[in-house]
Amino acid sequence: MQTIDIKNLKANDIIRKCVHCGFCLATCPTYQLLGNELDSPRGRIYLIKSALENNNTSANSLQHLDRCLTCRSCETTCPSGVEYGHLLDIGRAAIEHKRPLWQKASRFAIRKFLTTPTLFNTVGFLFQHSRIQTPIIKPKTSTKKYYY
Numbered sequence: 509m510q511t512i513d514i515k516n517l518k519a520n521d522i523i524r525k526c527v528h529c530g531f532c533l534a535t536c537p538t539y540q541l542l543g544n545e546l547d548s549p550r551g552r553i554y555l556i557k558s559a560l561e562n563n564n565t566s567a568n569s570l571q572h573l574d575r576c577l578t579c580r581s582c583e584t585t586c587p588s589g590v591e592y593g594h595l596l597d598i599g600r601a602a603i604e605h606k607r608p609l610w611q612k613a614s615r616f617a618i619r620k621f622l623t624t625p626t627l628f629n630t631v632g633f634l635f636q637h638s639r640i641q642t643p644i645i646k647p648k649t650s651t652k653k654y655y656y
């Protein structure tokens with residue numbers, strides 16, 4: 509008996525809502541910065557659709573999904589109410605197996621480092637007592653005068 513994947517059904521519902529109008533492009537910071545359709549919500553929806561329907565994915569697709577900030581700013585300008593954030597979660601999980609081993613290892617190491625207090629504190633202590641100099645960022649001074 510064929511099993512029904514609830515996540516794919518949900519993804520299908522969300523994808524079908526998209527009318528490809530492109531209104532979301534105006535509020536997507538990655539599209540504004542990079543100017544590549546595949547780094548826009550509409551482009552990423554296309555990549556996720558392609559991955560779920562044809563299993564047509566590559567490490568390149570993963571990179572475009574990685575670049576998404578998950579800010580969901582695109583949802584605020586979508587006239588069709590596409591739940592992009594939810595779709596992205598499903599898409600990322602579906603494409604994760606394409607991630608190269610070295611990326612998996614480095615991600616695991618960073619996660620471990622940030623969530624293990626003894627490791628984090630030890631490195632912090634060593635850094636604090638080392639001769640490594642970091643540039644001092646001075647606060648910007650305002651020339652404006654305020655009157656109360």
Ligand code: SF4
Nearest residue numbers: 526527529530532586
């Ligand atoms: S604004 Fe909404 S419907 Fe239009 S392309 Fe973007 S996600 Fe699709």
Ligand code: SF4
Nearest residue numbers: 536576577579580582
């Ligand atoms: S969540 Fe943010 S970065 Fe990602 S597609 Fe939407 S607007 Fe762009």
